[in-house]
Amino acid sequence: MFPWLQHYRRAMLPGDISAGIVVAMMMIPQGMAYALVAGLPPVAGIYASIVPPLLYAVFGTSSTQSVGPMAIISLMTASALAPLASPGSALYGVLAAQLALLSGAVLLVCGLLRIGFLANFFSRPVMSGFTIGSAILIAWGQVPPLLGGLPDLHGPSAALGLGALALLLWARQFMAGSLRRLGMPPVAADIGSKLAPMLVVLGALALVPALGLDARGVAITGTVPAGLPGLNLATSSGHWQALLQPALLIGFMIFLISMSGAQTLALKRGEKLGSNRELVGLGAANLGSALSGGFPVTGSISRSAVNFSAGANSQLASIITAALLAVALVAPTGWLALLPLPVLAATIIVAVLGMLDLSTLRTAWRYDRADAAALLATAAGVLALGVEAGVVVGVALSMGALIWRASRPHIAVLGRIPGSEHFRNVERYATETAPGLLMLRVDAGLFFGNVEAVNERIEDELAAHPDTRHLVLVLSAVNAIDTSALFGLGELNASLRQRGVLLHLAEVKGPVMDRLRHSELLQALNGRLFLSAAMAWDELA
Amino acid sequence: MFPWLQHYRRAMLPGDISAGIVVAMMMIPQGMAYALVAGLPPVAGIYASIVPPLLYAVFGTSSTQSVGPMAIISLMTASALAPLASPGSALYGVLAAQLALLSGAVLLVCGLLRIGFLANFFSRPVMSGFTIGSAILIAWGQVPPLLGGLPDLHGPSAALGLGALALLLWARQFMAGSLRRLGMPPVAADIGSKLAPMLVVLGALALVPALGLDARGVAITGTVPAGLPGLNLATSSGHWQALLQPALLIGFMIFLISMSGAQTLALKRGEKLGSNRELVGLGAANLGSALSGGFPVTGSISRSAVNFSAGANSQLASIITAALLAVALVAPTGWLALLPLPVLAATIIVAVLGMLDLSTLRTAWRYDRADAAALLATAAGVLALGVEAGVVVGVALSMGALIWRASRPHIAVLGRIPGSEHFRNVERYATETAPGLLMLRVDAGLFFGNVEAVNERIEDELAAHPDTRHLVLVLSAVNAIDTSALFGLGELNASLRQRGVLLHLAEVKGPVMDRLRHSELLQALNGRLFLSAAMAWDELA
Known part of the structure; x- marks a missing residue:
């Protein structure tokens, strides 16, 4: 108290x-x-x-x-x-x-x-x-009482x-x-x-x-009743x-x-x-x-x-x-009775x-x-x-x-800064890319609000890079994946398999990985899990 | 067509x-x-x-x-x-x-x-x-017609x-x-x-x-009327x-x-x-x-x-x-008339x-x-x-x-990786910090959904670092600041001024800066703008 x-x-x-x-x-x-x-x-x-x-x-x-x-x-x-x-x-x-x-x-x-x-x-x-x-x-609403009508x-x-x-x-x-x-x-x-x-x-x-x-x-x-009235619950349902x-x-x-x-x-x-x-x-x-x-x-x-x-x-x-x-x-409280409403x-x-x-x-x-x-x-x-x-x-x-905000996640195509193990947005840094390898980093947790936007962006990038054989999703900024996004990834995986593209995941965060272990996505994944973008590059480029 | x-x-x-x-x-x-x-x-x-x-x-x-x-x-x-x-x-x-x-x-x-x-x-x-x-x-709802009542x-x-x-x-x-x-x-x-x-x-x-x-x-x-009925707009408002x-x-x-x-x-x-x-x-x-x-x-x-x-x-x-x-x-269409509802x-x-x-x-x-x-x-x-x-x-x-998701942005206290110009989450990397200097990186756009969460986290960190004289918000991951967050930053700035803490902004992205120029926040800011976290460190540490 x-x-x-x-x-x-x-x-x-x-x-x-x-x-x-x-x-x-x-x-x-x-x-x-x-x-x-x-x-x-x-x-x-x-x-x-x-x-x-x-x-x-x-x-x-x-x-x-x-x-x-x-x-x-x-x-x-x-x-x-x-x-x-x-x-x-x-x-x-x-x-x-x-x-x-x-x-x-x-x-x-x-x-x-x-x-x-x-x-x-x-x-x-x-x-x-x-x-x-x-x-x-x-x-x-107070104009009528102000003027008396x-x-x-x-x-x-x-x-x-x-x-x-x-x-x-x-x-x-x-x-x-x-x-x-x-x-x-x-x-x-x-x-x-x-x-x-x-x-x-x-x-x-x-x-x-x-x-x-x-x-x-x-x-x-007008006159004010004395004392506090109590609660009356007796009205119709x-x-x-x-x-x-x-x-x-x-x-x-x-x-x-x-x-x-x-x-x-x-x-x-x-x-x-x-x-x-x-x-x-x-x-x-x-x-x-x-x-x-x-x-x-x-x-x-x-x-x-x-x-x-x-x-x-x-x-x-x-x-x-x-x-x-x-x-x-x-x-x-008699005085209250005389208070003029205007x-x-x-x-x-x-x-x-x-x-x-x-x-x-x-x-x-x-x-x-x-x-x-x-x-x-x-x-x-x-x-x-x-x-x-x-x-x-x-x-x-x-x-x-x-x-609207959720449906516009920031997604970057990554390239390697030559001679390094650093991967950056190809639009903002001088990077190199490898033929057949497409690396995307999603800068937001994956959930129902952006799962379609992510899918659309992936389709756009696949259309822009028709030679893609390996798609690596770099999940370094993904703090959570909800059930809707889990289904979305599963469907993406199935769709890519039909088109002969392997889906890989890289830099999956610990808590996200703990959850994914309870799902079937990892077994169904047609590509691989990589600890880092650099490891994926070394293997796939 | x-x-x-x-x-x-x-x-x-x-x-x-x-x-x-x-x-x-x-x-x-x-x-x-x-x-x-x-x-x-x-x-x-x-x-x-x-x-x-x-x-x-x-x-x-x-x-x-x-x-x-x-x-x-x-x-x-x-x-x-x-x-x-x-x-x-x-x-x-x-x-x-x-x-x-x-x-x-x-x-x-x-x-x-x-x-x-x-x-x-x-x-x-x-x-x-x-x-x-x-x-x-x-x-x-179909059980009664299925059984005839x-x-x-x-x-x-x-x-x-x-x-x-x-x-x-x-x-x-x-x-x-x-x-x-x-x-x-x-x-x-x-x-x-x-x-x-x-x-x-x-x-x-x-x-x-x-x-x-x-x-x-x-x-x-029952019998089916022949031909298509048209639209009838004549019902009451x-x-x-x-x-x-x-x-x-x-x-x-x-x-x-x-x-x-x-x-x-x-x-x-x-x-x-x-x-x-x-x-x-x-x-x-x-x-x-x-x-x-x-x-x-x-x-x-x-x-x-x-x-x-x-x-x-x-x-x-x-x-x-x-x-x-x-x-x-x-x-x-006479045949349709005989279709049994069950x-x-x-x-x-x-x-x-x-x-x-x-x-x-x-x-x-x-x-x-x-x-x-x-x-x-x-x-x-x-x-x-x-x-x-x-x-x-x-x-x-x-x-x-x-x-709920929006109200839990990821926020990291940054420290410097010794001898470098790199700043990382102090909880995940071996970093050094400077007395009186608190650097925070918000990993989400600032908007009405998280402005209170950001404020609360800042208050928590200020309470945990009572010697803070300089608070640097590192906005490298902030793609947008909406009007609500602009007010939030303005109020934070006023509050910190009263408490003798300077508020600085670092690594503000181009489009965000274009917008901030149309606001009064930059003139009112009691601290400074830094192009990079490293520059803020060099100046304030």
Whole structure:
């Protein structure tokens, strides 16, 4: 329990306390806002910010990750629940908790299966495109509550919403600078500017009763039930089935989003994450969210960055945040009821503006147009087809890039550097070759992704060297041969035998040879095994 | 048109004619049987065997591929249409043609996008598991028609079906041997045994009127409409939407199944396939099937193998087959009406028994347990979740294997071979290292799939060599750096700067350097660029 506690030093405490307070002040408006994005009452966002970070602190590995509601995961939650229940209904809240339960279970199972290497799945451009598309969808979805309705806006609501939006945009752009000019140290000024949403929310809470805005038709959150609701498992099996596929997608994105943020922060500290333990930590956090009236949660990069720069040294910071939020809920929560929705909509819009980071697109555009195209295609997929289909588009593009890369192994025709025992690419070195002898070196492990490409290249080289009697595959760079490639080599061997060409293998690595001994390829091989390319040359040239 | 016609030699004609006749005799029972598997009237299988191979002959690249109905694709067709219409209804036939249209369009678009490299997607074990699972599903589905009903079997039907089954099983096992003992040459005997289904069907057609089996309650196919039905596009947009996802999966499997068969045959002839042109050929074939009253089609490995061994030298063989089938339809088709369904069920069961090839499982089990597990998981996925989910399971497993492989690049710590300019893996050669200098060689292109693994290894080595002042990445084996890895290197550079370690790059390849010049990494690099590892050593050691 709390593995980081063993190395805790007293010097880490002040940083953790200040970060814990700052993040709590950031979490209150953010949690409520992201609960709204998920289609839930704002208080559910506070619930989801208490138990999940405690469980992550027990099982997770990042020292500064702040786990709780996050905009994109809330959007995916809303998209998953929309066909099943209407927002605001009791069923909707129950299904949100069940979705967190299933997502958490998916993450836990993946962690126990140790498939954390999937964190490497989305390329940076695909993730950026997904984030940009989601941010636009979220912001667009907040325009009606911001204005009190669309197309007929409600005057007082629109005034309040647009006013809050203007204030928040000003704070985002200029508040840190102003605070610095007032003599605040730069780091403190930056952190102070992150508390603008909390200040705006507090201001709105004062304004509503002062101006009687609720009586004038401005939507407010309404009374908040006291205490934490428990998990309710009593829905139909049809609901559970309908939740399974979204839970898979949401679990996948919870992991990718959390890891991409945590890795960035870990690199800044030279800290090491365990991706399988991260899966378990995030899974436990979501189970905890399900049990405490919440909805799917993940690590938020923006909140974790504030946690980091506010001085967090360990997960104690997140525990302090959670404790403060719990206190806020235990204290009379009547004040929450008066929070005007247009103001929360404004905080959401400004928060997701921060996700509209175009620098990845700019870099990719200059550096690699294919990556830029993948970014734009993913963003377009999210906007045109929705956030779930956007994940599928991202998966397809990443997968396509992987297969394309795998299907182009580097293969060199080798020649001998005259008078030596060295063999090099004939295209890059002055080498000699021998008539009837073709030597090829494959610079990649042989597996299903490249077995056809290797075969095609061999056919091309045989066509270019029609006098070939001996084909030597130099496997010095081949670290593994999978079952598909084993079959491929067997079929190549049979095909070459019919054509009167002998297939030889040279420089087979130890672990590869250990495996090949369990196969029939070596007995069937119509040529020979050579320890080195030089030995093959001496024998066959 | 017909590109192979340019190289056609008269000597190829006899083989093409004999193969054309043999495959036509094989196609009649097989086409009807696979139409039944697809939930369509048997005659649709003949329709689907005429126009598609003609179009494939124009656009495809395999000389011996036999395109037409195929068991697994028929199973997927039935599975896609089951929720939308009931087999035998007019709507069902219309939707089957529309599914062929959409699948064909998917294939054509993929061909025009030139993403034929996706043919390398399924590993051999995953494909084998998918085939085994599908074969069991298909055979199981034919048990009720074989027995004339389940659980209450119908005596005459069961007798006929089980009799046909016994005959076909005998033929499969012993007919080739018997024909050889009667003096037939081995190849001819093998081919002759493939005609057993046709003989059994002809026998059944004689038996039905002779014994009055139809009057005794044995199900027969019923009257066949004359002529080819055209494509009917008039269904609701809801139907089109519901067909889109199955069409994607079916198009994908049409391509994978056709390519895996064609590649095996191409290798036997040293022939080269163009995967993008194969996509176009298969796409055109399916559009043709849609226009001529058929359903999704693909290349069948078993039929193509018969085509090959019966002497096919070119697609002329398939054209002859198609012509013969067209003649069979123009001739009075009353005889088709009397075909008993239990006999067709028996031909289906025996045909798919040939797909239950356990040799891949045996080889994988001995050679690589992970591959064997992937095979079994895919087969179990098909059986437990259905054929569409089985494709998804196969995709997930293949994808997982790709990412896992990508996430484990080989990385070597380099040392100098004393007194030389050669640098080698310190674990494998007697080398010297210099204090404060850490040299790492990454033996893989840097991309999103391995950027984290590289970072982790670097952190591990820095932890193991805490005195490091200079980190040299030797990029001699790095053929490409994608945008994600570019960001990774930038973040590594920033992180190392904070920790007082200089990051240097050595032996950057020409094309990689051309790209890096378009990025900010080189300006931001806190260390230097070296042409060779030796130069870095001379400067930094």
